[in-house]
Amino acid sequence: MSKTKQDSAAKKSSPLTALIVMGVAALAGFGAVYVKYGPQGNGTSGSEVKDGATRTGKAPAGRRNATGLAAFSRGQMTTFVAKDAPVDLPALKFQDGAGGTRTLADWRGKVVLLNLWATWCAPCRKEMPTLDRLEGMLGGDDFALVAISIDKGGLDLPRSFLEKIKVKHLKLFNDPTAKLGLTLKAYGMPTTLLINRDGKEIGRLVGPAEWDSEDAVALIRAAIDEKS
Numbered sequence: 001m002s003k004t005k006q007d008s009a010a011k012k013s014s015p016l017t018a019l020i021v022m023g024v025a026a027l028a029g030f031g032a033v034y035v036k037y038g039p040q041g042n043g044t045s046g047s048e049v050k051d052g053a054t055r056t057g058k059a060p061a062g063r064r065n066a067t068g069l070a071a072f073s074r075g076q077m078t079t080f081v082a083k084d085a086p087v088d089l090p091a092l093k094f095q096d097g098a099g100g101t102r103t104l105a106d107w108r109g110k111v112v113l114l115n116l117w118a119t120w121c122a123p124c125r126k127e128m129p130t131l132d133r134l135e136g137m138l139g140g141d142d143f144a145l146v147a148i149s150i151d152k153g154g155l156d157l158p159r160s161f162l163e164k165i166k167v168k169h170l171k172l173f174n175d176p177t178a179k180l181g182l183t184l185k186a187y188g189m190p191t192t193l194l195i196n197r198d199g200k201e202i203g204r205l206v207g208p209a210e211w212d213s214e215d216a217v218a219l220i221r222a223a224i225d226e227k228s
Contacts, residue, residue: 068222069082069202069226072219072222074215075215076210076214077213077216080203082202082203088200088201089199090183092184095154095173095175095176096172097155110142111144111194112144112145113146113192113193114194115145115192116148116186117148124189125165128170130210131145131147131211132169133169134211134212135169135170137217145169148174148180149175155172188206188207191204
């Protein structure tokens with residue numbers, strides 16, 4: 001091929017080459033901020049995967065999570081990220097359905113699944129029935145599900161929603177200041193924390209989940225059986 005023809009071919013291919021390069025670069029940039037969803041919509045951004053976990057929420061091969069829960073980051077709980085060790089939580093205050101002040105200390109001695117939700121959050125509304133069923137299955141002396149609405153309007157909106165979906169087991173709690181999300185560094189909704197009997201966080205899941213699934217029940221039972 002003559003030099004003239006080579007130059008012509010190069011000029012024709014360069015726009016296509018540039019588009020390919022730009023496409024690859026765009027995908028690389030997107031991958032840094034994506035929200036990963038599991039089979040039922042569990043989600044967490046790549047930047048939120050911490051504590052030595054991989055993007056699947058599982059501990060790296062050969063490394064056992066100190067809380068013993070990393071092995072349960074599977075199936076419906078794929079995006080559950082177990083802490084390397086129990087983490088102290090800041091003081092939390094919120095309201096119960098009667099307007100009284102509650103704190104996590106009220107559940108000391110029980111494993112707690114603390115869920116932050118709001119009526120304006122569609123994924124929160126969708127997972128609420130599964131949380132209700134989980135509380136019905138495991139709630140008692142060893143476990144409690146504390147779902148706290150962060151609706152700024154107070155108790156009326158979340159109360160109306162829970163009545164509408166006919167919850168049977170969940171109790172009404174609300175943070176009228178809507179500051180619990182910042183306090184707990186919950187940058188996505190819903191966010192659910194698993195808390196041990198000593199009131200320390202042992203893992204969390206960002207995004208909605210099937211909380212009445214076999215995988216979720218196995219995770220909670222493991223937390224109940226775990227030594228502090």
